[in-house]
Amino acid sequence: MSSNTEVAERLQRIADLLDLKAEKFKPEAYRRAARSILGLGEDLTAFRSRGQLDEIPGVGEAIRKKIEEYLTTGRIEYLERLTAEVPPGVVELMGLPGLGPKTAARLFGELGVSSPAELGDAIGTGGLNGLAGFGPRKIALLKEAVEGARAVSPARRPLREAWTIAERIRRALAERTEVRELEIAGSLRRRRETIGDIDLLATSTDPPATIGVFAALPEVRKVVMKGPTKCTVVVEPGVQVDLRVVAPGSFGAALQYFTGSKDHNIKLRTRARDLGLKINEYGVDRGEVRVGGRDETEVYAALGLPWIPPEIREDRGELEAAAAGELPDLIEAGQIRGTLHHHLPPGAEEAELALLAREGARQGAAYVGAVLGPGEAAHPGDLAGALRRAWAQLAVVPRPRLLIGLELSIEGASPGDASRSDFDYLVLRAGASAPRVGLRPPQEGPPRFVGHLALDPGGTATPAERATPWIRWASENRVALEVTPDGPTDGLDSNGIRALVEVGGEIVVSPGPDRGALGLAVGLARRGWATSRHVLNARDPPPPAPERSRPT
DNA sequence: GCCGTTTTCGGCCCGACTGTTTTCAGTCG
Numbered sequence: 001m002s003s004n005t006e007v008a009e010r011l012q013r014i015a016d017l018l019d020l021k022a023e024k025f026k027p028e029a030y031r032r033a034a035r036s037i038l039g040l041g042e043d044l045t046a047f048r049s050r051g052q053l054d055e056i057p058g059v060g061e062a063i064r065k066k067i068e069e070y071l072t073t074g075r076i077e078y079l080e081r082l083t084a085e086v087p088p089g090v091v092e093l094m095g096l097p098g099l100g101p102k103t104a105a106r107l108f109g110e111l112g113v114s115s116p117a118e119l120g121d122a123i124g125t126g127g128l129n130g131l132a133g134f135g136p137r138k139i140a141l142l143k144e145a146v147e148g149a150r151a152v153s154p155a156r157r158p159l160r161e162a163w164t165i166a167e168r169i170r171r172a173l174a175e176r177t178e179v180r181e182l183e184i185a186g187s188l189r190r191r192r193e194t195i196g197d198i199d200l201l202a203t204s205t206d207p208p209a210t211i212g213v214f215a216a217l218p219e220v221r222k223v224v225m226k227g228p229t230k231c232t233v234v235v236e237p238g239v240q241v242d243l244r245v246v247a248p249g250s251f252g253a254a255l256q257y258f259t260g261s262k263d264h265n266i267k268l269r270t271r272a273r274d275l276g277l278k279i280n281e282y283g284v285d286r287g288e289v290r291v292g293g294r295d296e297t298e299v300y301a302a303l304g305l306p307w308i309p310p311e312i313r314e315d316r317g318e319l320e321a322a323a324a325g326e327l328p329d330l331i332e333a334g335q336i337r338g339t340l341h342h343h344l345p346p347g348a349e350e351a352e353l354a355l356l357a358r359e360g361a362r363q364g365a366a367y368v369g370a371v372l373g374p375g376e377a378a379h380p381g382d383l384a385g386a387l388r389r390a391w392a393q394l395a396v397v398p399r400p401r402l403l404i405g406l407e408l409s410i411e412g413a414s415p416g417d418a419s420r421s422d423f424d425y426l427v428l429r430a431g432a433s434a435p436r437v438g439l440r441p442p443q444e445g446p447p448r449f450v451g452h453l454a455l456d457p458g459g460t461a462t463p464a465e466r467a468t469p470w471i472r473w474a475s476e477n478r479v480a481l482e483v484t485p486d487g488p489t490d491g492l493d494s495n496g497i498r499a500l501v502e503v504g505g506e507i508v509v510s511p512g513p514d515r516g517a518l519g520l521a522v523g524l525a526r527r528g529w530a531t532s533r534h535v536l537n538a539r540d541p542p543p544p545a546p547e548r549s550r551p552t
Numbered sequence: 553g554c555c556g557t558t559t560t561c562g563g564c565c566c567g568a569c570t571g572t573t574t575t576c577a578g579t580c581g
Contacts, residue, residue, distance in 0.1 A: 018553095023553095024564090025553070025554085025563090025564060026554095026555095028553090028564080029553040029554055029564090030553075032553095032554080033553085033554085047560050052580080057554095058553090058554065058555095059554085060553060060554050060555075061553090061554090062553055063553070063554085094570060097579095097580095098578090098579065098580090099578095099579085100578060100579050100580085101578095101579095102577080102578060102579085103578075103579090108568090132572095133571085133572065133577080133578090134571095135571065135572055136570090136572090137570085137571060137572080138570090138571060138572075141570090141571085186581090197581090199581090225568090225570075225580095226569095227568065227569055228568095229568075230568060230569075232569095232581095233578095242581080243554085244568090257565090257566095258581085260581090262581080263566090266565060268565090269564095269565050269566085270555090270556095270564080270565085272554090272562090272565095273563095273565095274557090274558080280566060280567070281566085281567075282567095323557090430561065432554075444559090514558085528575090540577095
C-alpha cells in the first residue's frame with residue numbers, strides 16, 4: 001500500500017486545523033514535514049523498516065510517532081481530536097482566496113458560518129453587515145470568492161504547459177524598451193514537475209509603465225492586485241501570474257528570493273543570521289552595509305557558498321553539499337550528445353529521417369536515434385539497412401551519425417535480440433504495472449533502456465513511489481530509464497530520478513513527442529541530481545563494429 | 553513542532569498589498 005500521499009494529506013489537515021486555532025509555528029512544522037514526505041523517492045514504510053523516519057527533513061519525534069501510528073493503525077488520534085472540534089466546512093473556508101484562518105475562525109465563532117455555502121447565505125441576508133472589520137469592500141470580495149470557488153479550481157499545471165504560457169508573456173514584456181533584466185522565477189525556474197503560479201521578475205527604467213503593460217496584456221483575464229512594484233493577474237487558461245519590478249542593484253537578491261523554494265530560503269536566511277548578516281529580496285546586509293544583491297552568485301558568495309543551481313533548491317541537502325564544496329556537476333543540455341527515441345511514421349520513414357538529420361545537425365548532435373518496432377515494419381532488420389543507405393545519401397552537413405534502435409515489449413525481449421547486429425540499442429516497452437518477478441532483460445549486447453515508463457496513475461501513490469520497483473529493477477539489470485518532460489505525473493519524476501541516481505542507475509533524456517522540450521527534460525534530470533555520468537545519451541556509443549560495413 | 557559548525561532553549565523569512573483603519577491586521581508568496 002502506498003502511504004506517502006495519505007500521510008502527507010493528514011499532516012496538511014492537521015496544519016489547517018492548527019491554523020484555525022491560531023497556533024503560531026506548529027502549522028508550518030506540519031506542512032514542512034508533509035512537503036518533505038511528498039518529495040521522497042521511496043515509500044514511508046521503507047523508511048520505517050530501516051528506522052530512518054527521523055532522518056526525513058522536518059520530521060522530529062512528535063511527527064515521527066504520528067506517522068508510525070498511521071502506518072500501524074491507519075489513524076492519527078491527534079487529527080481525529082482536532083477534527084472533532086471544527087466542522088469540516090470551516091477548513092474549506094480557508095481555501096477561499098483572501099480568506100485566511102483568522103477570518104474563518106471569526107466567521108465560525110461569531111456567526112456560526114461553517115462552510116462556503118453558508119458564507120454565501122450570510123452575505124445574502126446581510127449577516128455580515130456591521131461586523132467589526134468587515135466593510136463593504138471586504139464583503140464584496142468575500143462574495144466574489146464564494147462565487148468564484150465554484151468556477152475554477154486552482155489546479156497545478158504540467159511544467160511544459162506553464163512554461164509555454166510563461167514564455168509567451170516573457171517575450172511580450174521583453175519587447176519593451178524600458179525593460180532591462182527579465183527572468184522567469186519561482187517553481188518554473190526550478191523546473192518543478194507541476195506549477196501552481198508563474199513568477200516573473202524584472203528591472204525597468206520605468207516600473208509603473210512595465211506594470212501597466214503587464215496588467216493590460218491581451219491574455220489577462222483579471223487583475224487581482226496592482227501596486228507600484230508588484231502586480232498579480234490571472235491569464236487566459238486560468239493561471240495566476242505575478243510580476244515584480246525591482247531596482248537593478250537588487251535583481252540577484254530578488255531572483256534568489258523569488259526562485260525559492262521556501263524551505264531553501266528559510267535555511268539560507270537562518271545561515272545568514274548565524275553569520276551576522278541579514279538577507280531579503282533587496283540584498284544581503286551586514287549592519288547598514290550592503291554586501292551582495294546585484295546577481296545571485298554575489299548573494300550566495302556573501303554567505304560563503306557557491307552558486308546553487310535553481311533545480312536543486314529544495315532543502316534536500318543542497319545547502320550542506322554547497323557548504324562542503326560537494327555540489328554535483330549537474331547534467332547540462334549541451335552535454336546531451338544525441339537523442340534516442342524517435343519513431344518513424346510507417347510509409348514516410350525516409351522523409352522523417354531527413355527531418356531528423358537537419359534538426360540534429362542544427363542542434364550539433366553527434367547522433368540521432370531512430371527506433372523501429374516489430375509492429376512498425378515486417379522486417380525491421382531490412383528496414384534498418386534501407387534507412388542507413390538513405391541516411392548516407394542525405395546532403396546534410398555536418399551529418400550526425402544515425403543510430404537505429406529496436407523497440408521490444410519488455411516481456412518479449414530475449415537474449416537473442418541483443419545480438420541482432422542490425423541495431424545499436426534496444427528500447428524496452430514497459431507495461432503500467434511493476435516489473436514481474438524474474439523478468440530479466442537481455443544481459444549482453446548493446447545499451448538498453450526502458451522507454452517512457454507509463455506508470456498506472458491510479459491510487460494515491462506519488463510517481464516516485466510507483467516507480468520504486470522499476471528503479472530497483474533497472475539498477476539491478478543495468479538498464480536505463482527514460483526521462484521525458486511529459487511523463488512526470490505517470491512516469492519517472494525528479495524524486496524517482498534522484499533515487500535511481502543514488503543507487504548508481506542511469507537515465508536517457510528525451511525531448512518527448514514533439515521534440516521541442518529537451519531542455520525541460522534536462523531540467524527534470526537536474527532536479528534529480530543527475531550528472532553526465534548518469535545519463536546514457538551524454539556519452540557516445542561505441543564506434544560501429546568493423547565487420548558491419550555501415551555507411552554513416 | 554523542529555532544529556542546532558558558537559544553541560537541547562529560543563528562535564522560526566519578511567515585505568507588499570489591501571481594506572478598514574487614524575496606526576494596523578490579515579493574507580499572500
